[in-house]
Amino acid sequence: MAGLSLKKNLLTLVLVVILAGALVPGNVKGQNSVVDIVTDDFFNGILNQANEDCSGKSFYSRAAFLSSLSSYYQFRSGSADESKREVAAFFANVAHETESLCYIEEINGGSQDYCDETNTQYPCNPDKKYFGRGPLQLTRNYNYVAAGNSIGFDGLNCPETVATDPVISFKTALWFWMTNVHQVLNQGFGATIRAINGAIECNGGNPGAVQSRIQYYTQYCNQLGVAPGDNLSC
Template sequence: MSPTLVSRIDASVLKAIAPTPPSKKAATQRAIITAFGEMLPELLTLIECTTPLRIAHFLAQVAHESDGFCTLEEYASGAAYEGRADLGNVRPGDGVRYKGRGPIQLTGRTNYRAFTVWMRKIDPTCPDFEAKPELVATSPWAGWAAAFFWERNNINTRAADLDDLIKATKIVNGGRNGLEDRRRYLAKAKTAIATLTADQLSGVQLFPVLRRGMEGEAIEQLQRALAAAGYYHLSIDGDFGPGTEGALRSYQGDTGLTVDGIAGQKAFASLQDFWPKEV
């Protein structure tokens, strides 16, 4: 994927994904989105998170872990991690001291130490995060911590490239915690990214708005795309009937688009990975 896409992943994309926060969290959310958004092109390029799928999975995970970009520090005390040798928490108080921080909730003494080593290859003057773990909840280190965790755990190839949300969630969280919330964020991220790349779709911009009752080659292409996405199971006949409309509505609902059964530019953009190659 061209670097052009990465350069467009910024605060505006985060805003499109983020939920409306409670009023008491609104200012914090704005600050996090602004600071993190400014860093994203550099971070994503560094960790080779540059394809639509990789970016979408990264954004889905950080959106959930940061409570919709409302916090850079775990709400819980961290006491639950006390004595967790697998996290490197071998000293009294390590659980609280090395609680989850950053948009992906970096947790445990071992991860804080490894983050310092990784970060000093980029910026030799960066702090010692094992000694000052609280800094991981501040900008710019919070953003770098998310990039570190993603790269260190090879999430691009282990999960994102496979479009495997469950595997990505297990790597990030150790289980399936918040899976449905992450799934919603992933759908929103895919839609936001697809909208950005809509102008790169070959031929799609030439299609009219498609709706029930229409016929022709454009409808056939839409049916093929919906079939490839797993939503259309009838014959490819170029007739926009109830079956095509139902498949489109289901797809729209699952991907965060307006459910109106009408295929416009956003629907085409969202379906880009499934669009017939000849288009």
């Protein structure tokens, strides 16, 4: 009887392990998962480009990024090459926006409140400012509110949370990416620039910024061993 009971327990354990593996989302397991693509060397290679006195050096981390992925299973949901290009595109825009994860907040961001008063659905808190914060420099009251509602923080009254909680900070970047950028990836890297800051940078608006993003993207694609594809500029 004791032997039969032991066999049942072992069988139960095996089933639990199998089911647990099946429930792990595809973007955090497998040979071409984000965990495998965004290695310590890849992430720290970006972070190490920032100056030692940068605030982001002690704020952004690979662990915080990977933790934030739990809410965004569709990030990196294509083939192996598509996965690598999405990671390269995401971090290329992040590196440009933050100067290689140096900045948590927009430089001189406090000089503007970025309150869109025409958006009556999200009235601004007069004591808060909605300047760029986080890996993709989340900006404006309506984005803070929408991101907060999706992620679970008070973006309207506590926008500074994006600059004090590294996991939430990365979640806002992934929220913006999945809401506005992910769906245009098949149009080429240039489409990601247009989705993020096209009104200011594209069509000759700021060719230096566009080239900066492209340079990061091609660099990361080379590191990951994937062709960057067509339509790099906007």
